[in-house]
Amino acid sequence: MSGITYKIVEHDGGWAYKLGDVFSETFPTHDLALKAAKAVAQEQRIPGETAPIRYQDAGGRWHDEVARGDDRPEAEISDPVDARSR
Helix, strand or coil: CEEEEEEEECCCCCCEEEEECEEECCECHHHHHHHHHHHHHCCCCCCCCCEEEECCCCCCEEEEEEEECCCCEEEEEEEEHHHHHC
């Protein structure tokens, strides 16, 4: 099973959660961003349907794969603000 980490970060005058290089919407407070990240992490645990997927990689090549609906990642949250308060 793979793992992913949502990071809570300051972003665009507020707070957001980030996965890789992708930011969520901006929230006015840290607590709202953390709450949203926790909800998204929880949703990662919900199994889906096994389905074929097709995607293009950064080199422009197309790939066909089967995404298993029961192969859900472990989702964690990294929050440097929470770590500073310990």
